[in-house]
Amino acid sequence: MSDPHVAIEHVYLEQRAKLWRALVAFTGDRHAADDALAETFAQALARGEGVERWDAWVWRTAFRVAAGDLARKERPGPLTETHSYELPAPIDHLVRALVQLSAKQRLAVVLHDYADRSTDEIAETLGCSRATVHVHLSQGRRRLRELLKEDGDV
Amino acid sequence: MSDIKRNLRILDGLEPPDVWGDAETRIPRNGVVGDRPRRRGPVIVVAFAVSIASIAFLVRAVGSGTDGEPADPNARRYEANGMVLQEGEGPAKLCLGVILDSLPPQCGGLPITNWDWDAAEGEESAQGVRWGVYHVVGSYDGTSFTLTEPPVTPEPYVGPPDEIVAPCQEPSSGWPVPDPSTAGDADFRRATNVAEKEPDFAGAWIDGSPTVLTLAFTGDLQRHETEVRQEWGGPLCLWEFDRTFDELRRIQRDLEPASEELGLTLLSSGIAVYRNQVDIDVVLADDEALAELERRFGPGAVRVTSALTPVT
Numbered sequence: 001m002s003d004p005h006v007a008i009e010h011v012y013l014e015q016r017a018k019l020w021r022a023l024v025a026f027t028g029d030r031h032a033a034d035d036a037l038a039e040t041f042a043q044a045l046a047r048g049e050g051v052e053r054w055d056a057w058v059w060r061t062a063f064r065v066a067a068g069d070l071a072r073k074e075r076p077g078p079l080t081e082t083h084s085y086e087l088p089a090p091i092d093h094l095v096r097a098l099v100q101l102s103a104k105q106r107l108a109v110v111l112h113d114y115a116d117r118s119t120d121e122i123a124e125t126l127g128c129s130r131a132t133v134h135v136h137l138s139q140g141r142r143r144l145r146e147l148l149k150e151d152g153d154v
Numbered sequence: 155m156s157d158i159k160r161n162l163r164i165l166d167g168l169e170p171p172d173v174w175g176d177a178e179t180r181i182p183r184n185g186v187v188g189d190r191p192r193r194r195g196p197v198i199v200v201a202f203a204v205s206i207a208s209i210a211f212l213v214r215a216v217g218s219g220t221d222g223e224p225a226d227p228n229a230r231r232y233e234a235n236g237m238v239l240q241e242g243e244g245p246a247k248l249c250l251g252v253i254l255d256s257l258p259p260q261c262g263g264l265p266i267t268n269w270d271w272d273a274a275e276g277e278e279s280a281q282g283v284r285w286g287v288y289h290v291v292g293s294y295d296g297t298s299f300t301l302t303e304p305p306v307t308p309e310p311y312v313g314p315p316d317e318i319v320a321p322c323q324e325p326s327s328g329w330p331v332p333d334p335s336t337a338g339d340a341d342f343r344r345a346t347n348v349a350e351k352e353p354d355f356a357g358a359w360i361d362g363s364p365t366v367l368t369l370a371f372t373g374d375l376q377r378h379e380t381e382v383r384q385e386w387g388g389p390l391c392l393w394e395f396d397r398t399f400d401e402l403r404r405i406q407r408d409l410e411p412a413s414e415e416l417g418l419t420l421l422s423s424g425i426a427v428y429r430n431q432v433d434i435d436v437v438l439a440d441d442e443a444l445a446e447l448e449r450r451f452g453p454g455a456v457r458v459t460s461a462l463t464p465v466t
Contacts (some may be wrong), residue, residue, distance in 0.1 A: 009174070012174055012177070016170055016172075016173075016174075017170045020164070020168075020170035020171070021165040021166065021168050021170065021290060024165065024168060025162070025165055030168075030185070033171055034171050034176075034259075037170075037171075037173050037177075038173035038176040038180060038182070039177075039182065040177075041173070041174065041178075042176075042177045042178075042180045042181070042182045043175075043182045043254075043264075045177060045178060046181075046182045047254075047256075052420045060257050061256070061257070078235060087168075088167060090164050090167075091164055091165060091167060091168060094162070094164060094165070109158065112160070113158050113159050113162055114159070114162040114163075114165060124257060124280060125257070126278070127257075127258075127278030127279050127280045128278075129399035141158050144158060144161075145157065145158065148161060
């Protein structure tokens with residue numbers, strides 16, 4: 001698989017579903033997830049070569065793109081009807097709870113507990129140490145558990 | 155499996171979209187300086203226009219600056235929102251133009267002579283590179299930037315969205331669809347191909363649901379409508395613009411030497427077909443240069459966005 005375009009398309013086909021769902025969970029907005037996913041693979045195609053592990057690269061880049069977009073917009077508060085109407089009810093409840101976590105906690109929980117990405121990878125995505133990832137993860141899980149308990153989902 | 159993991163598994167019920175076509179045709183967007191909000195939703199600017207329209211210039215780091223040199227209190231002050239990035243022990247720089255969304259990010263830009271990470275909050279780091287997005291205020295000597303105030307987190311962009319919409323008023327009875335059998339994707343592409351062959355073609359874009367195809371020309375709209383209607387039976391907006399698409403391309407091409415001549419450091423340029431304008435991003439625009447651009451290319455032909463703006 002020496003053609004980078006073919007390699008990137010292969011990663012797209014393999015990772016698209018999980019990555020997009022993780023981005024929905026992180027952004028709380030499926031349109032933002034669509035955009036971050038497309039932007040990530042556009043950047044991968046533009047880059048073309050020099051990446052050893054495309055799957056790790058697209059996960060890092062996708063979450064950096066999505067985090068950058070969130071930071072440039074207002075902080076995500078409780079989801080508006082516009083955000084949530086397209087999500088089925090149980091997922092809507094989950095996403096509403098997730099957006100109440102800090103961005104770093106949410107990123108750590110989604111990447112670690114949903115996407116099964118390694119702590120090293122999450123640390124690199126966040127630009128922090130592995131120990132700090134565990135702090136975000138632990139605080140995020142605790143908060144999410146409380147929020148879901150309030151909704152009767154746990 | 156933990157309760158959290160079990161709860162997150164319900165995300166597997168979401169059906170993902172296929173964005174590969176979008177990824178293959180879109181131009182990766184630029185960085186935060188001069189960043190404009192992108193419209194989300196069912197908008198597609200006809201691909202041929204976009205694919206040739208945007209050019210980004212990688213800014214070379216200019217000058218090395220003098221570490222710790224105090225700012226001249228009488229110098230004019232400028233402000234900018236942008237990424238500040240420092241590689242190892244190199245000078246911190248204010249990123250201008252293209253920022254690669256790699257990890258760590260990469261960019262070219264202006265050296266900042268007196269940057270201090272201890273005075274900045276919220277930076278990130280990876281592989282010996284530190285970066286963050288800040289609102290900076292300081293002086294600019296043409297080669298480097300010197301802070302006169304501590305950097306702060308920038309306010310979110312609150313300007314008007316740059317909407318790509320059909321400029322025609324929707325009829326009170328809704329957009330007419332004279333022939334639903336020729337209102338599909340292949341049909342609007344055929345209609346656009348017909349339109350772009352015309353010497354007075356000025357642009358094409360689609361928007362909304364139902365899809366409204368807008369075709370712009372510099373005149374003779376009635377004749378164009380008759381021709382286009384042979385291919386496209388969906389909602390149609392014919393619009394008159396002053397400049398043809400070929401003229402916009404010529405202006406975009408000529409702007410590169412013109413900017414250099416006028417002392418403007420060009421960061422990127424692109425054609426906004428739906429505004430019939432060429433957009434350029436520059437490091438710093440002065441009134442004299444703006445007036446000269448207007449004189450050379452005509453009123454409203456070029457929209458200039460300056461990365462640094464004077465503090466008023």
